[in-house]
Amino acid sequence: MTFNLCKNTLGKCDLGVVGYVSHHGWLGNWPFYTNTYALKIYVNPRDNNQRPLLTLHESEHDLVCDFVNGISIFRAQEIAEQCMHN
Known part of the structure; x- marks a missing residue:
C-alpha cells in the first residue's frame, strides 16, 4: 500500500475491494524505551475509516515484550511521571 493509494481511497469503500493488504514498516524513535529506531512493525489496514492496527x-x-505481555503498575507510573516532566 502506498501513501497515495491510502489517501485517494480513504473512506470510499471496503479495504477488500481496494486490495489493501497488511504490510511491514519500521518504528521511529519511541520515548521511554531505548533504541526503538527501525523496530519492525506490521501495518494492518482496517475498514470503516479506522486507523491501521500496528503490531x-x-x-x-x-x-515488544511489554506490548505482548503488558506492563506493571510500577512501569505505567514510571512512564506517566516521565511524561509529566518532559
Whole structure:
C-alpha cells in the first residue's frame, strides 16, 4: 500500500475491494524505551475509516515484550511521571 493509494481511497469503500493488504514498516524513535529506531512493525489496514492496527514483530526488545505481555503498575507510573516532566 502506498501513501497515495491510502489517501485517494480513504473512506470510499471496503479495504477488500481496494486490495489493501497488511504490510511491514519500521518504528521511529519511541520515548521511554531505548533504541526503538527501525523496530519492525506490521501495518494492518482496517475498514470503516479506522486507523491501521500496528503490531510489533517478535523480538527480545523491551517494547515488544511489554506490548505482548503488558506492563506493571510500577512501569505505567514510571512512564506517566516521565511524561509529566518532559
